[in-house]
Amino acid sequence: MSLPPLVEPAADLSVDEVRRYSRHLIIPDVGVAGQKRLKNAKVLCVGAGGLGSPALLYLAAAGVGTLGIVEFDTVDESNLQRQVIHGQSDIGRPKAESARDSVLEINPLINVVLHNEALSNDNVMEIFAQYDLIIDGTDNFATRYMVNDAAVLLGKPYVWGSIYRFDGQASVFWAEHGPCYRCLYPEPPPPGMVPSCAEGGVLGVLCASIGAIQVTEAIKLLTGVGETLLGRLMVYDALEMSYRKIKLRKDPNCAICGENPTVTGLIDYDDFCGAVSDEAQAAAIGSTITATELKEWQDSGKPIELIDVREPAEWEIVRVPGARLVPKGEILNGNALSGLPQDKQIVLYCKSGVRSAEALAAVKAAGFKDAVHVQGGVVSWVKTIDPSLPVY
Numbered sequence: 001m002s003l004p005p006l007v008e009p010a011a012d013l014s015v016d017e018v019r020r021y022s023r024h025l026i027i028p029d030v031g032v033a034g035q036k037r038l039k040n041a042k043v044l045c046v047g048a049g050g051l052g053s054p055a056l057l058y059l060a061a062a063g064v065g066t067l068g069i070v071e072f073d074t075v076d077e078s079n080l081q082r083q084v085i086h087g088q089s090d091i092g093r094p095k096a097e098s099a100r101d102s103v104l105e106i107n108p109l110i111n112v113v114l115h116n117e118a119l120s121n122d123n124v125m126e127i128f129a130q131y132d133l134i135i136d137g138t139d140n141f142a143t144r145y146m147v148n149d150a151a152v153l154l155g156k157p158y159v160w161g162s163i164y165r166f167d168g169q170a171s172v173f174w175a176e177h178g179p180c181y182r183c184l185y186p187e188p189p190p191p192g193m194v195p196s197c198a199e200g201g202v203l204g205v206l207c208a209s210i211g212a213i214q215v216t217e218a219i220k221l222l223t224g225v226g227e228t229l230l231g232r233l234m235v236y237d238a239l240e241m242s243y244r245k246i247k248l249r250k251d252p253n254c255a256i257c258g259e260n261p262t263v264t265g266l267i268d269y270d271d272f273c274g275a276v277s278d279e280a281q282a283a284a285i286g287s288t289i290t291a292t293e294l295k296e297w298q299d300s301g302k303p304i305e306l307i308d309v310r311e312p313a314e315w316e317i318v319r320v321p322g323a324r325l326v327p328k329g330e331i332l333n334g335n336a337l338s339g340l341p342q343d344k345q346i347v348l349y350c351k352s353g354v355r356s357a358e359a360l361a362a363v364k365a366a367g368f369k370d371a372v373h374v375q376g377g378v379v380s381w382v383k384t385i386d387p388s389l390p391v392y
């Protein structure tokens with residue numbers, strides 16, 4: 001959908017700016033007026049991770065005058081495979097500060113505003129209100145729905161993107177002129193159904209493919225050129241190297257932007273998206289041990305059956321000694337239940353303790369009442385028992 005420019009032009013461009021942005025200025029559709037709009041624009045990037053990295057770098061290079069960064073995390077070695085705004089020497093630093101240093105190195109003529117905090121119901125409205133446009137680079141459903149709802153309540157447009165393994169999606173949501181994220185996805189997936197990138201992986205360069213689409217859409221919205229992705233979903237398949245566009249319609253029954261909205265303010269997004277299902281939470285109560293307790297059980301010679309419920313690719317990276325691999329899906333579909341021993345205590349673990357809790361619910365329901373799972377999974381084992389092992 002083509003829309004009027006989101007931002008009024010700045011009064012002028014300096015001599016430095018004219019030199020720097022000359023390749024934009026000579027595009028007739030952008031021109032001096034378009035570049036002045038970019039200069040006057042305030043864009044917020046939620047997250048300085050996989051999608052935020054290319055988004056921030058190119059928004060800065062393009063001359064977006066004010067760039068906000070919301071990010072509370074610190075740079076980890078496992079980020080560097082795709083989060084190209086950070087470097088080796090940034091490991092351990094706040095991502096927001098590392099990202100700011102990178103974008104100011106690319107373009108010192110812009111203002112960078114840091115929000116070095118987790119986005120929450122307490123701050124999202126106040127932070128979003130300061131910007132013309134939001135870029136959503138979050139990787140979890142709770143924040144994604146919060147971003148959508150805050151944008152709808154404030155009447156702001158935002159550019160959404162998501163990535164997983166070889167697949168990416170992007171769109172523009174703006175309830176005043178078209179659909180919102182809830183029109184496309186009214187409900188979050190059930191807990192445990194959709195693996196995160198931390199569980200399922202992501203091809204690093206996919207961040208650039210989808211992040212580039214998000215920046216392109218942002219520039220079009222700010223300057224009013226071209227047809228935006230509002231009302232269309234872009235679906236990218238890196239293995240096929242195909243881009244498909246799917247038409248999206250505003251849902252008259254949408255919970256927040258429909259004709260009779262039931263969501264009229266921010267809600268409890270952790271509860272709405274439930275990182276762990278109710279069944280898993282109930283199963284884990286009183287049936288959770290720590291990595292230290294597991295080590296003590298092993299050292300004492302207690303008869304236990306230690307089961308790793310992750311996927312084979314994760315098992316190849318690191319595992320707890322003495323375990324055997326039974327992926328969670330085999331437990332949930334019932335196929336693996338008959339192979340579980342009746343005469344040993346079953347101990348389940350995964351990467352972080354979420355999937356093992358899901359598997360625990362199924363194992364206990366099958367009659368293995370004394371089964372337990374390991375809090376924090378193999379990550380906790382590595383941290384507390386054997387730091388020489390790799391984490392991922």
Ligand SMILES: [Zn+2]
Nearest residue numbers: 180183254257
């Ligand atoms: Zn909607």
